[in-house]
Amino acid sequence: MKTVMPWLLLAISQQVTAHSIPTGIGEPQLQVAMAVTARSAGAVESDQYWRIPGVMMGGHAWPAQQGLNADELSLSFSYRMDENLFAVIKAGQQDGHDNGAVEIEHAWLGYVCCGDTGPLVIEVGKMSATFTPSVSEHSSARIFADASLPADAFLGRHFHDQGMRLWRHNPQGFSTGIELWQGHAFPATAGEDGGAADVFASLQHRSGRFSLHTGVWALFARADQRADHRYSEEHSHGGLNNTPPADIRFTGDSLLSGVHALLGWQLNSRQALQLRLEWMQVDADGWIEDETRRADLDGQYQGVVVQPEWVMGRHLFALRAEQLSLDNYLSGAAALPLAEDANLITGHNPWRLGAGWRWQWRKAVALRADLTRDASLGSAENRVAIGLLWQQALTSGAGHH
Numbered sequence: 001m002k003t004v005m006p007w008l009l010l011a012i013s014q015q016v017t018a019h020s021i022p023t024g025i026g027e028p029q030l031q032v033a034m035a036v037t038a039r040s041a042g043a044v045e046s047d048q049y050w051r052i053p054g055v056m057m058g059g060h061a062w063p064a065q066q067g068l069n070a071d072e073l074s075l076s077f078s079y080r081m082d083e084n085l086f087a088v089i090k091a092g093q094q095d096g097h098d099n100g101a102v103e104i105e106h107a108w109l110g111y112v113c114c115g116d117t118g119p120l121v122i123e124v125g126k127m128s129a130t131f132t133p134s135v136s137e138h139s140s141a142r143i144f145a146d147a148s149l150p151a152d153a154f155l156g157r158h159f160h161d162q163g164m165r166l167w168r169h170n171p172q173g174f175s176t177g178i179e180l181w182q183g184h185a186f187p188a189t190a191g192e193d194g195g196a197a198d199v200f201a202s203l204q205h206r207s208g209r210f211s212l213h214t215g216v217w218a219l220f221a222r223a224d225q226r227a228d229h230r231y232s233e234e235h236s237h238g239g240l241n242n243t244p245p246a247d248i249r250f251t252g253d254s255l256l257s258g259v260h261a262l263l264g265w266q267l268n269s270r271q272a273l274q275l276r277l278e279w280m281q282v283d284a285d286g287w288i289e290d291e292t293r294r295a296d297l298d299g300q301y302q303g304v305v306v307q308p309e310w311v312m313g314r315h316l317f318a319l320r321a322e323q324l325s326l327d328n329y330l331s332g333a334a335a336l337p338l339a340e341d342a343n344l345i346t347g348h349n350p351w352r353l354g355a356g357w358r359w360q361w362r363k364a365v366a367l368r369a370d371l372t373r374d375a376s377l378g379s380a381e382n383r384v385a386i387g388l389l390w391q392q393a394l395t396s397g398a399g400h401h
Helices: 006-016 149-155 335-341
Strands: 029-039 067-080 085-094 103-113 120-128 160-168 174-181 195-207 210-226 249-266 271-289 294-312 315-331 351-359 365-375 381-393
Touching: 149 249, 149 271, 149 294, 149 315, 271 335, 294 335, 315 335
Parallel strands: none
Antiparallel strands: 029 067, 029 381, 067 085, 085 103, 103 120, 120 160, 160 174, 174 195, 195 210, 210 249, 249 271, 271 294, 294 315, 315 351, 351 365, 365 381
C-alpha cells in the first residue's frame, strides 16, 4: 500500500501533537511559528468586552478582532543534554493578549528513563498541559483561525502553568500520567487556597489505512476569589474605554472532564478523511461575590466540537460545529443581581458553525481561510478570516517525538 504523501503527513502532524521530546543528544532545536490573520469582523465590537452569557470566562480567551492581526509569533528552543536530560524554552505572543506582549510560555526540564522518549518521563517547570490537545494548540497549527468554544469558555484557551508532570509516554501506543499545577492557569488560582491537578490517558494506534488518536482526562481546579483578569488593570486589552464589567469573583472547586479523538482513514496516496471530536464537562461548586454581596453557585456546563476533514494533497478542507450547554443554579438573597453582574443569565445555548480551508503552499508556509457563523453571544453573525501561517525548524538537528 502506498504511504501518504509528505504534505499530508505535515498537515496531520501539525494538528495532532503539541508536546515533543528532543531526541538528538547535543543537537539544539530552534523553531519559529507565526500566524497573521485578517478578519472581516470581530467576535464583539472593538469597544466591547467578550463575555459569553452563562459562564465566567478568563485566562487567555481573547475575542477575534476585526482587521489584520498577528495571532501568534513564537520561538522555541529545545536541547537534549544527554540520554536522560532535556530542556525546553519557548517565548511568544499568542492571540493578541496583553496588548501583544511577549512572554515566556514554556521553560522546563525533563528527565527520560528507559529509551529516547520514555516510557517514563518526568518534567518540571512552566509548561502547557497535556491532558487535551486543544489547550496547547496555537493559531499556526489550527485549521480555523479561532480556538474552539469549549477551550475558550472553560479553560481560558491556553493552559500554561508552573508544575510537574509524571507520565508513561508512548508516542505509538498507550500513554497515561498525572500533572500537578500551582494554579496560575484558568480556571484555578495560585496561592495557599488554590491549585490544580489532572490525570489523563491517551492512545495512538495505526492499522493499515486507519489511524486513531484518542484520550480521556479529568482536571480538578481550586479557586480563591478568581477574577476575570483579561480586563483587569494589569492585563488591559485593546484600549477599551467602556466601563469594565463588575468585579464579581468566584471561590470554589471546579471538576472538569473530557474526551478527545482524531480518527483518520487514508483513501489513497493523496487523500484522507479525518474526524476530530471533543467533549468537555464542567461542574463548578462554590460562590460568587463582590465587596458587599455573596451567592452560592452550582454551575453545570458541557461543550462539544465535531469537525470532519478531507485532506487532498496539499489542501485540507474542514467543517466545524460547536455548542455549549450552560446551566447555573444560584441561591441567596443576592443571587439575581449577582448573576446579572457576573453575566450568568442566558436564554440560549451558544453555538458556532464554520467551514475552513488550509493550503500547505510550501513546506513551511500555509494559507488558510474560513467562514464562521457565530451565535455565541445570542444573535448569529458571520465573519470571514484569511491567514498566512509559517512554521519552520531553523536548525537541522534530529527531530522530536
